[in-house]
Amino acid sequence: DGGITQSPKYLFRKEGQNVTLSCEQNLNHDAMYWYRQDPGQGLRLIYYSQIVNDFQKGDIAEGYSVSREKKESFPLTVTSAQKNPTAFYLCASSPMGMNTEAFFGQGTRLTVV
Amino acid sequence: AQSVAQPEDQVNVAEGNPLTVKCTYSVSGNPYLFWYVQYPNRGLQFLLKYITGDNLVKGSYGFEAEFNKSQTSFHLKKPSALVSDSALYFCAVRLRERYSSASKIIFGSGTRLSIRP
Numbered sequence: 001d002g003g004i005t006q007s008p009k010y011l012f013r014k015e016g017q018n019v020t021l022s023c024e025q026n027l028n029h030d031a032m033y034w035y036r037q038d039p040g041q042g043l044r045l046i047y048y049s050q051i052v053n054d055f056q057k058g059d060i061a062e063g064y065s066v067s068r069e070k071k072e073s074f075p076l077t078v079t080s081a082q083k084n085p086t087a088f089y090l091c092a093s094s095p096m097g098m099n100t101e102a103f104f105g106q107g108t109r110l111t112v113v
Numbered sequence: 114a115q116s117v118a119q120p121e122d123q124v125n126v127a128e129g130n131p132l133t134v135k136c137t138y139s140v141s142g143n144p145y146l147f148w149y150v151q152y153p154n155r156g157l158q159f160l161l162k163y164i165t166g167d168n169l170v171k172g173s174y175g176f177e178a179e180f181n182k183s184q185t186s187f188h189l190k191k192p193s194a195l196v197s198d199s200a201l202y203f204c205a206v207r208l209r210e211r212y213s214s215a216s217k218i219i220f221g222s223g224t225r226l227s228i229r230p
Contacts, residue, residue, distance in 0.1 A: 042220050
């Protein structure tokens with residue numbers, strides 16, 4: 001099956017701990033994205049990457065970090081510096097080009113207690 | 114700042130009636146516009162896009178969208194709503210980074226569509 005896989009679906013962490021969310025795609029897409037979704041606020045861009053070993057900050061990058069060591073993988077680490085990490089996190093990928101749509105994973109719901 | 118806006122948090126329509134979900138944009142240059150749908154606790158699914166050409170774009174599940182350059186709008190429409198259309202709908206725009214070929218996608222705040230039987 002081709003697509004984007006996010007794991008785990010649900011994640012619980014204690015406050016002050018770093019946590020890494022996984023995102024893998026087998027669509028051979030160059031670009032990958034991480035979004036955060038909170039109720040009533042839509043999707044906000046955290047980080048995005050167009051090619052391996054390169055990524056850019058989105059609108060709300062503070063308290064997050066990413067890596068892009070392989071084309072297929074774009075893990076997101078939520079650090080203890082993120083003030084309000086409880087949210088629904090969505091990963092997406094797309095081919096390069098302005099006319100291309102993004103394909104989304106099923107999301108990871110992170111709850112920090 | 115370049116952006117996309119959805120002015121309605123919620124739209125309520127009776128089954129069988131036409132529906133419209135509004136979207137306006139503010140972009141320098143030609144806009145690349147998209148509509149997505151999200152069902153509870155799921156990722157987003159692509160519905161349709163406007164790149165260039167005809168102002169009326171047809172997409173999945175009977176949805177269509179009308180691009181209006183003078184009003185900077187890209188409203189989502191369907192002639193006859195179904196209860197199963199009830200979901201969260203997002204308008205999005207792809208923005209090119211300055212001085213590079215990179216681009217990102219930004220989303221509106223979403224509109225919850227509720228279709229009553």
